[in-house]
Amino acid sequence: MSWNTFGRVLRFTTWGESHGPAIGAVVDGCPPQLELSEADIQPFLDARRPGQNKFTTQRQEPDQVKILSGVFEGKTTGTPISLLVENVDQRSKDYSEVAKAYRPGHADYSYDAKYGFRDYRGGGRSSARETAMRVAAGAVARLVIPEVTITAYVCEIGGDRIDPANFDVAEIGNNPFWCPDATAAKRWEALVDGARKAGSSLGAVVECVAEGVPAGWGAPVYAKLDGDLAAAMMSINAVKGVEIGDGFDAARLTGEQNADPMRPGNEGPRFEANHAGGIAGGISTGQPVTCRVAFKPTSSILTPVETIDSEGNPTEIRTKGRHDPCVGIRGTPVVEAMMALVLADHKLLHRGQCG
Numbered sequence: 140m141s142w143n144t145f146g147r148v149l150r151f152t153t154w155g156e157s158h159g160p161a162i163g164a165v166v167d168g169c170p171p172q173l174e175l176s177e178a179d180i181q182p183f184l185d186a187r188r189p190g191q192n193k194f195t196t197q198r199q200e201p202d203q204v205k206i207l208s209g210v211f212e213g214k215t216t217g218t219p220i221s222l223l224v225e226n227v228d229q230r231s232k233d234y235s236e237v238a239k240a241y242r243p244g245h246a247d248y249s250y251d252a253k254y255g256f257r258d259y260r261g262g263g264r265s266s267a268r269e270t271a272m273r274v275a276a277g278a279v280a281r282l283v284i285p286e287v288t289i290t291a292y293v294c295e296i297g298g299d300r301i302d303p304a305n306f307d308v309a310e311i312g313n314n315p316f317w318c319p320d321a322t323a324a325k326r327w328e329a330l331v332d333g334a335r336k337a338g339s340s341l342g343a344v345v346e347c348v349a350e351g352v353p354a355g356w357g358a359p360v361y362a363k364l365d366g367d368l369a370a371a372m373m374s375i376n377a378v379k380g381v382e383i384g385d386g387f388d389a390a391r392l393t394g395e396q397n398a399d400p401m402r403p404g405n406e407g408p409r410f411e412a413n414h415a416g417g418i419a420g421g422i423s424t425g426q427p428v429t430c431r432v433a434f435k436p437t438s439s440i441l442t443p444v445e446t447i448d449s450e451g452n453p454t455e456i457r458t459k460g461r462h463d464p465c466v467g468i469r470g471t472p473v474v475e476a477m478m479a480l481v482l483a484d485h486k487l488l489h490r491g492q493c494g
Contacts, residue, residue, distance in 0.1 A: 146480060149483045151166045170217065172214050174213055180222070184224070208221040247262075269376070280476070280480045289475050291347040293344070294346045296331065297327075297342065302320055305320040305321065334465070340438075343470070344431055344433050348427050349428040354424050355422060371478075372430060386431060430478070432474050444457070
């Protein structure tokens with residue numbers, strides 16, 4: 140059966156398709172008496188919104204959110220919070236060729252194999268359009284964890300990485316790539332624009348850091364904080380890999396190199412390193428929680444690719460329409476949202492068991 144809900148205590152369900160009249164989310168389990176208005180959600184949707192520069196899809200969606208329930212006199216009531224965003228710039232005719240053949244890299248064939256038919260207009264339910272509602276739900280989750288600061292940024296595009304020596308958190312909002320390295324951002328302008336003009340696309344890596352997470356969130360076995368983070372990030376469209384802390388690099392270290400030494404501190408231990416990404420045994424350590432998320436190149440490209448049609452005949456397809464030359468760029472606010480949703484859920488889980 141299909142599964143459209145994520146979380147245990149703080150749960151959210153998304154609904155809608157790329158070219159339907161609207162998309163939406165229902166957030167359930169949110170504590171009461173938290174101040175919430177549409178103005179608290181809109182800035183996060185604006186950060187993800189398409190059509191803001193030539194490096195993203197030119198689909199023009201205002202993404203204006205409406206709160207339909209769960210808020211009274213400016214505060215959450217503890218009942219389900221229903222959020223709605225209307226779709227206003229669909230161009231279904233762009234997908235006439237997609238109706239006849241499967242797009243390699245997309246969910247066209249797998250959806251057809253599962254359901255027996257598919258919504259070919261922009262991918263329907265499999266479209267990254269759905270992530271707008273994750274961002275809206277994530278804005279609600281941030282109210283549950285005011286002690287936590289979450290920052291995501293692009294650290295690599297097309298194999299070109301930032302220089303850690305140039306890292307400047309203030310630079311992240313100054314360029315269209317969410318890049319903390321101004322020099323790398325200038326290089327990426329030519330890199331991404333070249334892929335766009337060539338009818339191709341590039342992959343990217345997004346890093347996310349959550350500071351202020353106290354020790355104790357998570358669980359030892361089936362509700363590991365890092366396990367839930369990995370599941371949350373892997374559920375994002377186009378994500379093909381997730382690393383917590385050093386991730387795969389940890390496999391290249393020795394035990395003493397990978398250890399996070401502890402010394403006495405004023406408020407608990409002082410850690411000398413954070414190879415574990417702020418999580419040990421599935422439970423937060425009090426250090427910053429860090430993860431990296433790998434986005435594949437956008438599968439919708441103008442370059443012809445070999446495929447088959449719905450009858451199994453060989454053919455070629457090129458995807459018309461308006462698509463991101465690097466989907467990882469707009470994935471950055473989505474990664475932040477999923478981090479917020481997981482941390483908020485684990486805070487409430489921890490409170491439920493430990494008080």
